[in-house]
Amino acid sequence: MPSTLTSTPQGVADENIDLPPRRDVLQAMLGGTGRGGVPVRSVFVQLKEPNEHDSRHGRLSQFTTDARALDAYLLIHALASSKAPHAASYPALVWAHAAGLDRDATLKSARQRWSKAVAKLSKLNLIEASRDGRQSVYTLLHESGSGEPYTRPKNLTEGGWVTIPYAYWLEGYDEQLSLPEKLMLLVSLDQKQRFELPTARTQEWYGIPETTASRGFRGLMKREILEATKRTTIDLQNGKSLMRTVNVYTTAGIWTRENRKRGMTVARKKVPRGTKVKEATA
Template identity: 35%
Template sequence: MKTTMPAERDMQQEATATGRDTRTAVLTRSVRANVPLRKIFVQANAGGDSRHGPLKDFVTGRDLRGLKAYLLIVAACSNGENGWSTTHDSAVWARLMDIHMTADDQSARTGAWRALLRLRERKLIDCCRSGTMITVTLMREDGSGRPYDRPDGKTEENRYLQIPAAFWTTGRDESLDLPSLALFLVVAREKNWSAFPAEKAPEWYGWSADTHERGLKKLIALGLVERREHYIKAPLAPLGFTKTHQYKRTAIMQPRRPRKKTASAGR
């Protein structure tokens, strides 16, 4: 039986791609500085029976792995080069989700496929496999099962938030738990310096006030979101005003501005 020497094992480990390496490669291949995500994934538009978006089911179902996988799929597929689809070996999918860190090869492959099936059940993607290869096709972010198309921002249904590629390439995603990742998307959905009252969370988003507060606190602690006090005139309040908090993403998590094209020499 052939054995691997310690030095050879060290060389193999050093040369093996990490989850972050793999996520960076996916983003580099899709040539995205920012990843668009329809706002209705986080919160439905006003006027319907409920304001809850598909994000609610990830939070209440405690599916952090599925949520991270879905955001990466949007990043990988939304450039449209392959018909809103992407194909990888199941081991690559497992590494994209960091499952390989806590499971052997076969268990990691199985875990990745199960995570993708949960997304298919939510009608956010379609997926199929052939041997060890898995193809995933993006669907509308509202969970309707309709085919995906790139949001253009021209209508209420097509308004979108943007997640900078640096969210993944600098490893910011790795430090977030489910409440903080959900609240990152909530803050990204709105204008800078918006208020996110915890008591409105059950009505607006579908999760508890406690989950809401924990998510915001962790984002602030990690330096991904900043907070400021905001005072509102209130003639009937004892002090004549009330105090609220407003939030915005810090600079590193703001969408990247496209580089301006320079004129060609001689023109």
């Protein structure tokens, strides 16, 4: 029988720990939130207004070379954002295994990788990290990185949000997608269902280099997460033909706006009449 994650002594040698499959651990963790996806405010991707540096780059721009920290943030957000006090608490081993950091490393190294990732999140004012005995506790802060407390987004007056379905973890997208694909997936999910986004502007608008954006878009289309059609338009800056061709992207499959919205609601199991059930919290 595999040992439980919550009872494994830190001093036990890594090779003696037989962990449950990562997907089962993720299912247990995410299943406790009572929903099918996580809403992340759009200001994480792009600020509503320019900051003091006249930039609209969101905190996403700080992860263009750090996939582990981005994965750590999205996982913590998925688990902590569902209800007040917007904190999630598990042993460090659980976090490291759930994040998949032990795929190609010892558990000791995986825990060190996790610690490094969350240290960056704390520095960016996206979380507050603390401890409760053997538990590593992470409390969400506002997605803008302002350091203000996190509150659940409730309406579009707050600037909107990006909805990430739990399939991102449970179907292994977090393992399969490259960092450029993850970055452009988040940018794409923050757009309308059909959108144009010239890669020549991603550095200016999002702090994502053009070459990174191009690789990300190509990968997402290859994986059939995005579909693209060509549109020709007038371009008065083109001294040769006065025309240019642009991609018009749409999200596909589980990633469409409609499917992601529908997936946020978790179907409750039917119970016989007269059975008392504890009301679930979202």
